[in-house]
Amino acid sequence: xxxxxxxxxxxxxxxxxxxxxxxxxxxxxxxxxxxxxxxxxxxxxxxxxxxxxxxxxxxxxxxxxxxxxxxxxxxxxxxxxxxxxxxxxxxxxxxxxxxxxxxxxxxxxxxxxxxxx
Amino acid sequence: xxxxxxxxxxxxxxxxxxxxxxxxxxxxxxxxxxxxxxxxxxxxxxxxxxxxxxxxxxxxxxxxxxxxxxxxxxxxxxxxxxxxxxxxxxxxxxxxxxxxxxxxxxxxxxxx
Numbered sequence: 001x002x003x004x005x006x007x008x009x010x011x012x013x014x015x016x017x018x019x020x021x022x023x024x025x026x027x028x029x030x031x032x033x034x035x036x037x038x039x040x041x042x043x044x045x046x047x048x049x050x051x052x053x054x055x056x057x058x059x060x061x062x063x064x065x066x067x068x069x070x071x072x073x074x075x076x077x078x079x080x081x082x083x084x085x086x087x088x089x090x091x092x093x094x095x096x097x098x099x100x101x102x103x104x105x106x107x108x109x110x111x112x113x114x115x116x117x
Numbered sequence: 118x119x120x121x122x123x124x125x126x127x128x129x130x131x132x133x134x135x136x137x138x139x140x141x142x143x144x145x146x147x148x149x150x151x152x153x154x155x156x157x158x159x160x161x162x163x164x165x166x167x168x169x170x171x172x173x174x175x176x177x178x179x180x181x182x183x184x185x186x187x188x189x190x191x192x193x194x195x196x197x198x199x200x201x202x203x204x205x206x207x208x209x210x211x212x213x214x215x216x217x218x219x220x221x222x223x224x225x226x227x228x229x
Contacts, residue, residue: 105149
């Protein structure tokens with residue numbers, strides 16, 4: 001079945017560091033990928049929609065200069081948390097949908113747990 | 118009122134029990150409904166996907182959708198300790214190209 005790979009799975013770094021998270025669709029192409037954030041015991045909240053070859057669309061309240069998204073190919077989207085601070089600590093999850101099988105739902109990566117000290 | 122409401126639990130049942138998980142929603146435009154299972158520190162794993170009112174069965178899992186009541190359910194038969202996880206309902210208006218709206222998730226614990 002469709003597989004979405006997310007890397008790294010865990011990041012611990014100092015405040016002020018920028019962190020890049022990769023999301024890859026391994027066996028399908030995805031024009032659109034989605035980035036979610038999940039706080040402990042909370043649901044997944046959409047941060048932004050990543051569109052291949054164009055600018056990402058951000059949800060209200062999500063700073064586009066803070067969370068940089070690049071979707072340079074049909075199998076890769078990256079999320080960069082710039083100058084991360086402790087309040088950015090969270091579980092970041094990406095999802096993708098096979099553009100060749102629109103009748104199938106989105107598949108999710110295994111998430112990246114980001115801890116900012 | 119949130120778009121999707123889901124009781125977070127926790128829900129504890131003995132092995133072999135039938136589990137019922139539910140979500141209600143307010144947006145009548147939702148047409149596609151999913152149930153995901155999420156283990157601790159992992160991404161959501163798709164369990165069931167349906168887009169019409171009625172029941173859909175897959176092994177021990179049955180998804181039920183009642184669009185007139187804006188209510189969806191997931192039933193787990195013969196529950197196993199390995200079913201212990203958080204179950205998230207999710208829905209969308211369109212089939213493709215749009216993000217999912219999630220419930221808060223229900224934490225289930227099945228004891229042996």
